Amino acid sequence: MKIATWNVNxxxxxxxxxxxxxxxxxxxxxxxxxxxxxxxxxxxxxxxAAGYRAAFxxxxxxxxxxxxxxxxxxxxxxxxVGFEDIQQRLISATVDTALGELxxxxxxxxxxxxxxxxxxxxxxxxxxxxxxWLRGELQKYPRLALLGDYNIAPEDRDVYDPSAWRDQVLxxxxxxxxxxxxIGLGLSDAFRxxxxxxxxxxxxxxxxxxxxRNMGLRIDHILLSPALAxxxxxxxxxxxxxxxxxxxxxxxxxxxxx
DNA sequence: ATGTCTCAGGGACTGAGA
Numbered sequence: 460m461k462i463a464t465w466n467v468n469x470x471x472x473x474x475x476x477x478x479x480x481x482x483x484x485x486x487x488x489x490x491x492x493x494x495x496x497x498x499x500x501x502x503x504x505x506x507x508a509a510g511y512r513a514a515f516x517x518x519x520x521x522x523x524x525x526x527x528x529x530x531x532x533x534x535x536x537x538x539x540v541g542f543e544d545i546q547q548r549l550i551s552a553t554v555d556t557a558l559g560e561l562x563x564x565x566x567x568x569x570x571x572x573x574x575x576x577x578x579x580x581x582x583x584x585x586x587x588x589x590x591x592w593l594r595g596e597l598q599k600y601p602r603l604a605l606l607g608d609y610n611i612a613p614e615d616r617d618v619y620d621p622s623a624w625r626d627q628v629l630x631x632x633x634x635x636x637x638x639x640x641x642i643g644l645g646l647s648d649a650f651r652x653x654x655x656x657x658x659x660x661x662x663x664x665x666x667x668x669x670x671x672r673n674m675g676l677r678i679d680h681i682l683l684s685p686a687l688a689x690x691x692x693x694x695x696x697x698x699x700x701x702x703x704x705x706x707x708x709x710x711x712x713x714x715x716x717x
Numbered sequence: 718a719t720g721t722c723t724c725a726g727g728g729a730c731t732g733a734g735a
């Protein structure tokens with residue numbers, strides 16, 4: 460059973476790549492971020508024709524998240540309960556799989572822009588609200604996975620040039636502390652449960668030929684509750700879609716649960 | 718190297734966000 464996450468940077472532009480990727484990798488669940496479209500423009504027919512159901516929460520131009528699932532998502536919730544936010548950044552649903560019920564939380568966490576920006580303060584508030592809300596969700600749903608674009612590189616080994624990025628947004632100490640706060644809830648970074656090669660990343664800037672030079676960061680993650688983590692058999696980042704014409708700047712992350 | 722990509726507004730390009 461496979462669950463995956465991919466920041467597609469416009470679902471309208473990337474839909475053909477998403478449909479191809481679903482056909483090749485056949486995940487049971489795929490979480491998408493940065494849809495950049497309103498719900499009335501969500502390509503539900505094409506996704507259903509590919510054999511998936513969907514729960515989605517979008518808005519014009521920015522943000523937007525979706526959960527694609529082989530089974531019909533149920534108990535769909537939008538946003539972080541208790542945190543008012545006009546930005547559509549989080550959606551949760553329960554899905555049925557061969558391994559039973561899973562609670563899926565799909566998140567597009569704030570970027571923060573730079574550490575002296577108001578957007579950075581919003582990011583830290585958002586992360587604090589997420590953490591407190593998740594504490595209760597984990598009580599309600601012991602089999603929970605938090606997938607998405609975290610916009611946080613948790614450690615220096617997740618950064619191609621840690622000295623250049625030191626104290627910059629995506630790498631700053633408060634952001635990394637917030638990430639460890641999620642781990643402190645009992646969640647486990649699926650990717651780091653396994654031996655991995657060095658210099659594996661999930662995002663590369665469109666500029667500076669960054670992908671070709673592997674100047675990337677690992678900011679897309681799959682965190683698993685203890686009941687799921689013990690059954691996780693693999694976690695990989697699929698760079699192949701990043702090599703296509705007109706790619707997203709992010710690559711998908713996939714976890715295998717056995 | 719303010720370097721690329723996407724979207725909206727408006728109807729060519731600029732600005733915002735990432």
